[in-house]
Amino acid sequence: MNGFLQEKPIKNFLQSMDEFFSNPFPNSAFPLTVKETTTANLIIAELPGINREQIQINVYDHHLTISVNYQELITEENTQQNFFRSSQTYKRNSRTVALPYPIDEKKVKASYQNGLLTVTVPKQKGKKIMIEES
Numbered sequence: 001m002n003g004f005l006q007e008k009p010i011k012n013f014l015q016s017m018d019e020f021f022s023n024p025f026p027n028s029a030f031p032l033t034v035k036e037t038t039t040a041n042l043i044i045a046e047l048p049g050i051n052r053e054q055i056q057i058n059v060y061d062h063h064l065t066i067s068v069n070y071q072e073l074i075t076e077e078n079t080q081q082n083f084f085r086s087s088q089t090y091k092r093n094s095r096t097v098a099l100p101y102p103i104d105e106k107k108v109k110a111s112y113q114n115g116l117l118t119v120t121v122p123k124q125k126g127k128k129i130m131i132e133e134s
Contacts, residue, residue: 030068032095041121043097048115055117059105064121067094101126 031046045066047055056067070091077084101124109120 029093029095032066032097034097040123041099043119043121045095045117045119046115047112047117050115052112055112057108057110057119059103059108061102062100063096063098064103064108064119065094065096066117066119067092 033044035042035044043064043066047068050068054069056069058065058067070089070093072089073086074088075084075086099121103121104124107122111118
């Protein structure tokens with residue numbers, strides 16, 4: 001039985017099935033983790049192989065969006081056969097985190113090292129409302 005499973009067509013089929021189940025959605029959004037401390041929320045995005053210039057962070061009221069732009073340009077030229085081929089691929093993935101308080105974009109800090117983007121969003125202090133006696 002082992003010999004049958006190691007033959008070319010079956011072996012290639014089984015390898016492709018293993019690859020599919022190890023990463024079933026290769027074009028899906030990147031992994032994102034939100035950790036809460038006493039003073040801030042840490043948003044950590046795993047972006048291996050991404051350059052800092054491809055990352056964009058936007059803040060809208062209670063939401064923080066991390067976007068990653070992929071752009072690939074492939075050019076092929078053959079002067080002997082007189083042909084030129086060019087193709088361009090553009091993809092964009094983004095993730096949005098909603099927080100329970102407005103975000104002050106001036107206080108948000110971001111760092112990117114070894115494929116990990118860490119965004120620190122300081123917590124905002126709420127206003128305490130006194131209840132009057134009637």
